[in-house]
């Protein structure tokens with residue numbers, strides 16, 4: 349029988365000592381990459397059903413499926429990192445923060461919605477004891493919002509966040525409120541893009557260099573033409589020192605606005621010479637790293 353000394357392979361214990369190869373911006377153990385079956389790496393996301401577990405509800409018109417922040421956080425944050433969502437809405441991303449053990453800061457313009465989101469988030473178990481904070485305000489306000497973000501970050505023991513999520517309203521598709529600062533109420537696309545750019549300006553100093561910003565947005569029709577709103581917003585982000593890492597196309601199943609109206613929309617599409625929107629984009633940008 350051979351002793352270990354005479355074998356070419358090192359003893360098993362030695363192999364196990366090998367340092368773990370971990371991604372620089374996530375908890376994914378790259379030595380066991382085959383085991384992460386839940387993590388999507390393709391650019392086409394067909395999500396058949398909304399995750400309705402935990403505190404997630406689908407009652408807020410315009411919320412995204414929890415799978416979007418889930419995927420973004422699993423790939424681009426580590427446990428204990430802080431996530432900043434500048435358009436919090438009903439609180440989906442902060443509920444995911446609690447489930448995944450990431451601190452979360454969300455900004456929402458509508459006070460009553462911010463309150464509802466706070467209650468909903470509190471209804472989600474907090475096994476990692478992380479801090480979630482909902483700020484009521486205008487994300488594009490460069491005077492008032494940065495100090496509020498700084499203060500919230502300090503409570504999580506940080507000066508910067510490790511992931512930014514932006515799910516802005518699509519200009520004029522769903523009007524979220526009558527508030528003058530509401531992006532959905534902008535009088536034209538130029539104003540919408542300028543305001544959206546201001547939001548990117550506000551959040552950028554609070555994102556750690558080399559970390560990710562995720563933008564969830566779709567296109568729209570305006571005056572019988574396809575308006576590539578998603579790509580215009582993409583350009584606003586890229587103009588501010590971000591590199592584009594991926595454009596994911598995500599399906600829109602059961603679009604509430606069009607539910608039960610499929611035949612009418614199909615007829616209109618055939619008459620008008622257009623295609624019915626069935627997708628939106630989830631765009632991933634990295635701050636400050638061109639070739640990383």
Ligand SMILES: C[S@@+](CC[C@H](N)C(=O)[O-])C[C@H]1O[C@@H](n2cnc3c(N)ncnc32)[C@H](O)[C@@H]1O
Pocket residue numbers: 408410411412413434435436437438439440441455456457458461485486487488515516517518524525529530531532
């Ligand atoms: C598309 S929804 C976000 C939905 C959210 N991802 C969710 O899952 O509930 C956009 C949200 O941005 C809010 N909003 C619009 N303008 C804003 C602004 N200037 N600052 C902060 N929030 C704003 C709207 O009230 C709306 O709730």
